[in-house]
Amino acid sequence: MARLVMKFGGTSVADLDRIRNVARHVKREVEAGYEVAVVVSAMAGVTNQLVAWCRDAAMLHDAREYDAVVATGEEVTAGLLAIVLEGMGVNARSWQGWQLPILTDNAHGSARILDVNGAELIRRFREQQQVAVIAGFQGLHKDTGRVTTLGRGGSDTSAVAIAAAIQAARCDIYTDVDGVYTTDPRIVPKARRLDKIAYEEMLELASLGAKVMQVRSVELGMMHNVPIFVRSSFEKPEDIDPSKRPSGTLICDESEIMEEQIVTGIAYSKDEAQISIRRVQDKPGVAAAIFGPLADANINVDMIVQNVSADGQTTDLTFTVPSADYERARDTIAKAKSAIGFDRVDGATDVAKVSVIGIGMRSHAGVAAKAFKALAERNINIRAITTSEIKFSVLIDAAYSELAVRTLHTLYGLDKS
Ligand code: ADP
Ligand code: ASP
Ligand code: MG
Secondary structure (H helix, E strand, C coil), rough: CCCCEEEHHHHHHCCCCHHHHHHHHHHHHHHHHCCCEECCCCCCCHHHHHHHHHHHHHHCCCCCHHHHHHHHHHHHHHHHHHHHHCCCCCCCCEEEEHCCCEEEECCCCCCEEEEEHHHHHHHHHHHHHCCCEEEECEEEECCCEEECCCCCCCCHHHHHHHHHHHCCCCCEECCCCCEEEECCCCCCCCCECCCCEHHHHHHHHHHCCCCCCCHHHHHHHHCCCCCCEEEECCCCCCCCCCCCCCCCEEEEHHHHHHCCCCCCCEEEEEEEEEEEEECCCCCCCHHHHHHHHHCCCCCCCCCCEECCCCCCEEEEEEEEHHHHHHHHHHHHHHHHHHHHHHHHHEEECCCCEEEEHHHHCCCCHHHHHHHHHHHHCCCCCCCCEEEECEEEEEEEEEEHHHHHHHHHHHHHCCCCC
């Protein structure tokens, strides 16, 4: 019998009515003959509340206790869904991460899954036709046995990891939109739903700001070749015609995608900050003197631009860091001042990174140049640029991010007709 993983996000399990709706979706798949593992998120808003309580308790708290607290949201949903399923005559039981177990490393707050034991789930599918309802987002550190969590949005990753472990035919991600769009449909009403998207493109979209899937989940899907189908939980189970392909987006291997498009999607992120070091001495070793200490401080540098200073003698170095690390990065640079040698540091947190993604860029030249022209025509100033094989990003003033996304969306022919 084919196996299926069904994952439901926070809004999809926001209250008991929605949980009952989820249970009917599960029942539908059980009746269609699938062995089903369900992965659930915390009810909408719950994780935020738990995080806020940890901060209120102590601004600087033990990350292991943070995990002990925030992992509980998913446990409530898993238990409730199992109760509702049982009430509907579907044999089900809930599972917490430690009970399978789902083993992780010890990076509390953003742990990586190392191993998922699916053996007991499979035995129960076979012997008892039992549906497994698994708390997403959580695991267990392989040595200490302490509860870990996988980072915000981590239930997606739980779902894909479990799909790989039980060799599921597919991992369905049920959410509050009916698929992956060319850009965030909440920002651009003209965004179009994609029928299919390649793992690599989804990986870029997710890393560059589209929060519909957690980055790590796409990585795992690509590694284990798990077909991931993003679809809406708001579609009524009764309205689904099993003989038709439901509306949604399949995240799959590039080779399965026929119609080649140059640009597939646009992402944006306001989680970055800009730092500019003015009048840096232009000599060998300076970049190492700047970026070495930042790396030692575990600060991820993303975009880097170097240009000649106003005086023509020295150089200006601009780069971006996650906004959460902005103060720490400025501190690190200030401490390294004598080793680097510069005049002053400027910074900005009201910036946004807008990124254009598409596998077609590999074989088409001039894709980015078109964007620079269109943004200039809108008077949008570009502070920094980065490019790679299948994407490019521009850093602009945050106030223009929506205008920039809409402009580029139209420019690359992504608007729905
Ligand atoms: P869940 O709680 O189900 O995990 P999330 O809120 O994490 O749901 O992710 C779904 C949201 O992702 C959507 O409501 C949408 O606003 C946002 N989103 C951002 N970019 C995209 C995109 N390109 N396609 C679809 N949704 C997107
Ligand atoms: N509940 C967690 C969060 O809000 C995990 C998830 O929903 O995927 O981040
Ligand atoms: Mg999510």
